[in-house]
Amino acid sequence: MKNRIITISREFGSGGRTIGKEVAKKLGISCYDEELIKKISEKSGFAKDYIEEQGEYTPGRNWFESLLLENDFYGHFNQSVLWNVQKNTILDIAKKESCVIVGRCADYILKDVANCLTVFIHASMENRMERIVKIYGEYEDASPKKRLMDKDKKCKTYYQFYTDTEWGAAKNYHIALDSGVLGIEKCVEIIAGLY
Amino acid sequence: MKNRIITISREFGSGGRTIGKEVAKKLGISCYDEELIKKISEKSGFAKDYIEEQGEYTPGRNWFESLLLENDFYGHFNQSVLWNVQKNTILDIAKKESCVIVGRCADYILKDVANCLTVFIHASMENRMERIVKIYGEYEDASPKKRLMDKDKKCKTYYQFYTDTEWGAAKNYHIALDSGVLGIEKCVEIIAGLY
Numbered sequence: 214m215k216n217r218i219i220t221i222s223r224e225f226g227s228g229g230r231t232i233g234k235e236v237a238k239k240l241g242i243s244c245y246d247e248e249l250i251k252k253i254s255e256k257s258g259f260a261k262d263y264i265e266e267q268g269e270y271t272p273g274r275n276w277f278e279s280l281l282l283e284n285d286f287y288g289h290f291n292q293s294v295l296w297n298v299q300k301n302t303i304l305d306i307a308k309k310e311s312c313v314i315v316g317r318c319a320d321y322i323l324k325d326v327a328n329c330l331t332v333f334i335h336a337s338m339e340n341r342m343e344r345i346v347k348i349y350g351e352y353e354d355a356s357p358k359k360r361l362m363d364k365d366k367k368c369k370t371y372y373q374f375y376t377d378t379e380w381g382a383a384k385n386y387h388i389a390l391d392s393g394v395l396g397i398e399k400c401v402e403i404i405a406g407l408y
Numbered sequence: 409m410k411n412r413i414i415t416i417s418r419e420f421g422s423g424g425r426t427i428g429k430e431v432a433k434k435l436g437i438s439c440y441d442e443e444l445i446k447k448i449s450e451k452s453g454f455a456k457d458y459i460e461e462q463g464e465y466t467p468g469r470n471w472f473e474s475l476l477l478e479n480d481f482y483g484h485f486n487q488s489v490l491w492n493v494q495k496n497t498i499l500d501i502a503k504k505e506s507c508v509i510v511g512r513c514a515d516y517i518l519k520d521v522a523n524c525l526t527v528f529i530h531a532s533m534e535n536r537m538e539r540i541v542k543i544y545g546e547y548e549d550a551s552p553k554k555r556l557m558d559k560d561k562k563c564k565t566y567y568q569f570y571t572d573t574e575w576g577a578a579k580n581y582h583i584a585l586d587s588g589v590l591g592i593e594k595c596v597e598i599i600a601g602l603y
Contacts, residue, residue, distance in 0.1 A: 333578050383528050383576050383584035391582040395602065403598055407590065 216311040218329045219404065220320040222372075222380075225364040226341030228392045228400075229334035233315040235401040240408055245306055246315040252306075257298040259291070267295055296375060320386070321376040332404055333381065333389040340393030411506040414599065415515040416527045417567075417575075420559040421536030423587045423595075424529035428510040430596040435603055440501055441510040447501075452493040454486070462490055491570060515581070516571040527599055528576065528584040535588030 223229020418424020
């Protein structure tokens with residue numbers, strides 16, 4: 214595969230999406246984030262909100278655990294379908310063009326088939342709390358910290374279930390950056406400079 | 409503390425030492441690596457080889473474990489003395505001048521007292537094997553892979569024992585780089601550019 218892909222894995226609230234968009238803009242290539250969700254929605258029939266949440270943040274379970282712990286056969290079935298559609302959509306995109314792909318285990322899916330630069334963006338709890346309140350506002354039923362801890366836990370479990378590797382271990386990425394300390398702009402500059 | 413410090417944690421064989429030296433050269437500041445070992449040797453009376461190995465690669469044990477598992481009271485005692493001398497030497501250096509410090513948990517020791525850029529350098533097993541054979545040659549009694557796995561394990565245990573945080577987790581560093589994929593020169597350029 215001759216296309217060059219930048220995959221951006223990120224902690225919720227770290228600005229990874231913004232960094233992905235800015236890098237793509239700087240390099241004149243597409244950024245697949247919302248666009249990817251749209252494609253997956255078209256292919257699978259699932260609603261965008263469902264994909265947004267279930268396609269990255271659902272604790273993976275095998276069918277036995279789903280039945281035993283959640284008594285949720287359809288949940289498990291949907292999740293497997295969604296994973297396969299996501300996987301094939303990402304593989305199709307990578308075949309078609311050089312681009313930035315945000316989230317959805319793209320780093321793992323493209324590991325052995327594409328020319329990838331794999332990036333992980335993270336930031337401190339304080340920085341992320343500040344960011345999500347600014348972007349999404351306050352929630353009545355959960356503090357920003359609770360929301361982040363919940364997302365982190367689900368994201369980690371999902372990634373580990375589907376990739377069998379550790380989410381957030383430096384070794385799994387070519388470059389990992391603290392966007393809170395380095396700043397969004399500097400992260401964009403470094404990543405684009407590596408392309 | 410007004411001095412600005414770059415701490416470089418690294419996997420054995422990843423070229424982190426070379427990167428540290430080159431970054432310091434580029435920025436016109438000191439690099440503490442062998443120089444740090446020399447200082448610790450002068451203060452503690454321990455031989456340089458002993459510090460080199462025990463000051464980063466000894467699985468930390470509390471006194472009870474040392475007695476129980478290894479029946480080695482002096483080993484535990486030496487290790488504690490060494491950790492304290494290392495810690496104070498690193499704190500003294502950071503008070504004195506802006507510099508690069510390679511290894512020895514400097515990132516953790518300076519966490520709340522200095523203006524630090526914390527870096528982690530890693531590379532794939534293949535890249536590191538190639539590098540250590542080129543630099544240190546082949547060993548009769550252990551394959552390059554065995555040597556690296558042994559160092560990784562000890563280093564991880566040592567770090568976790570003394571810092572109570574996870575070695576190699578992206579979150580613990582401002583920037584983590586795969587020197588095998590990005591190349592030593594590019595790593596130097598990025599780190600020096602962040603200073």
